[in-house]
Amino acid sequence: xxxxxSDDISSVPEFLAHALEMEVESAERYRELADNMxxxxxxVVAALFRxxxxxxxxxxxxxxxxxxxxxxxxxxxxxxxxxxxDGPESAAMDDVHYLMSRRQxxxxxLHNEIRGHDFYRQVAVGSSDAEVRGIAAEMAEEEATHVAxxxxxxxxxxxxxxxxxxxxxxxxxxx
Amino acid sequence: xxxxxxxxxxxxxxxKPIWCPGCGHFAILAAITRALAYLELQKEQVSLISGIGCSxxxxxxxxxxxxxxxxGRALPLATGLKVAxxxxxxxxxxxxxxxxxxxxxxxxxxxxxxxxxxxxAMDNRVYGMTKGQASPTTAPDWSHSKMTPHGTGVRRFQxxxxxxxxxxxxxxxxxxxxxxGLTRMLVDAITHPGFSFLHVLSPCLIFxxxxxxxxxxxxxxxxxxSDEPVAAAQQIHADDGMGLGIVYAERLPVWPxxxxxxxxxxxxxxxxxx
Numbered sequence: 001x002x003x004x005x006s007d008d009i010s011s012v013p014e015f016l017a018h019a020l021e022m023e024v025e026s027a028e029r030y031r032e033l034a035d036n037m038x039x040x041x042x043x044v045v046a047a048l049f050r051x052x053x054x055x056x057x058x059x060x061x062x063x064x065x066x067x068x069x070x071x072x073x074x075x076x077x078x079x080x081x082x083x084x085x086d087g088p089e090s091a092a093m094d095d096v097h098y099l100m101s102r103r104q105x106x107x108x109x110l111h112n113e114i115r116g117h118d119f120y121r122q123v124a125v126g127s128s129d130a131e132v133r134g135i136a137a138e139m140a141e142e143e144a145t146h147v148a149x150x151x152x153x154x155x156x157x158x159x160x161x162x163x164x165x166x167x168x169x170x171x172x173x174x175x
Numbered sequence: 176x177x178x179x180x181x182x183x184x185x186x187x188x189x190x191k192p193i194w195c196p197g198c199g200h201f202a203i204l205a206a207i208t209r210a211l212a213y214l215e216l217q218k219e220q221v222s223l224i225s226g227i228g229c230s231x232x233x234x235x236x237x238x239x240x241x242x243x244x245x246x247g248r249a250l251p252l253a254t255g256l257k258v259a260x261x262x263x264x265x266x267x268x269x270x271x272x273x274x275x276x277x278x279x280x281x282x283x284x285x286x287x288x289x290x291x292x293x294x295x296a297m298d299n300r301v302y303g304m305t306k307g308q309a310s311p312t313t314a315p316d317w318s319h320s321k322m323t324p325h326g327t328g329v330r331r332f333q334x335x336x337x338x339x340x341x342x343x344x345x346x347x348x349x350x351x352x353x354x355x356g357l358t359r360m361l362v363d364a365i366t367h368p369g370f371s372f373l374h375v376l377s378p379c380l381i382f383x384x385x386x387x388x389x390x391x392x393x394x395x396x397x398x399x400x401s402d403e404p405v406a407a408a409q410q411i412h413a414d415d416g417m418g419l420g421i422v423y424a425e426r427l428p429v430w431p432x433x434x435x436x437x438x439x440x441x442x443x444x445x446x447x448x449x
Contacts, residue, residue: 028184032201033196035191035192036191036192036194036196036201037196038191039191039192039193040195040196042196076213076359077183077209077210077213077354077355077358077359078355078356078358078359080355085352085353085354085355086354086355092352093197093198093199093201093202093205093351094197094199094351094352094378094380094387095197096196096197097196097197097380098195098196098197098381100196171306171307171381171382
């Protein structure tokens with residue numbers, strides 16, 4: 001298998017169950033990160049994660065609409081066939097910091113979108129089912145537009161010179 | 176499309192965690208809600224008990240019954256609850272300071288009593304809430320605190336070995352960076368009849384940024400789960416403290432045993448009538 005897939009995804013319902021879990025988890029993760037950054041007074045990054053969570057909800061809704069006519073299997077949390085700890089499009093919880101900049105946050109989300117794209121592309125290439133390959137290829141194309149959008153943000157919208165955040169009462173370690 | 180009766184996010188309360196971004200506890204919270212959803216446990220059938228510390232804030236973030244108790248006293252509280260309400264699924268959560276220092280004695284007796292509940296010890300080897308002092312599981316040479324500028328010089332508390340010696344019937348170690356494995360372990364722990372001890376390595380990236388390296392240090396235990404205490408002890412002592420998996424699981428009688436009451440409530444009340 002490939003670096004993001006541990007096994008063959010061989011039916012459309014199974015594939016859509018994976019896609020739905022991945023998109024829902026990604027949107028929820030952004031929402032959690034937005035909440036968490038708000039709690040820690042990093043409002044700039046919180047707003048960015050909030051916007052990404054809204055975009056994520058829209059992607060999840062698209063997958064839900066596509067899945068409407070299928071009976072999706074119930075998959076145990078540990079049986080999803082991605083070869084990574086969480087869904088490929090979800091940032092690892094330890095990849096963030098309360099002083100992170102907007103640029104770092106966009107870089108993180110770009111990384112997530114690239115992995116989402118790669119996951120769909122690897123299914124599109126590797127599935128034993130032709131219909132799954134077709135749908136996955138369509139979804140990979142769509143993810144490619146998200147990747148392009150974030151690359152655009154990174155190069156045009158995000159100010160490279162944004163000053164780093166400072167904590168006036170930093171943690172008491174190490175000294 | 177099949178819609179699951181209850182989803183992981185349904186167990187999350189509306190309270191926003193105040194844990195620092197990057198904290199391992201977020202992944203443990205997610206694993207708990209996923210495990211509860213997988214087991215289709217109704218919210219009113221679950222109670223989450225804690226003591227004091229960063230990790231002990233967990234009951235506020237889970238939409239079930241819960242009790243944020245006294246420092247180190249989560250296990251006695253949970254014991255009382257489970258004995259009074261054996262129908263409930265009782266989970267206990269806390270940190271290495273709460274559970275192994277001030278609550279250390281309760282830990283021993285909870286292990287030996289084998290009451291049917293699950294203890295999740297979220298170990299970051301530091302007191303995070305009070306800004307980074309050494310805890311019972313901190314290495315003796317960790318010197319990054321004003322309180323212990325030369326390290327504690329004291330050997331670390333060994334949770335798994337002590338749980339085994341004290342009589343726990345289910346002992347496992349998980350890692351917050353492995354949410355899939357942790358969820359599965361939680362399901363096994365919750366469904367284990369008796370006291371299940373789940374020691375979770377959960378990095379504190381603010382006071383222990385060195386714990387980022389745990390990602391590359393954790394590994395599966397060398398051997399399969401054993402139901403033999405001697406084999407489990409050998410496995411635990413041969414391990415470097417970063418082994419993951421269920422190291423020991425044995426089915427032994429759960430306390431309290433089912434017994435017929437020796438008196439009715441009415442009879443007892445008569446004794447107290449003035």
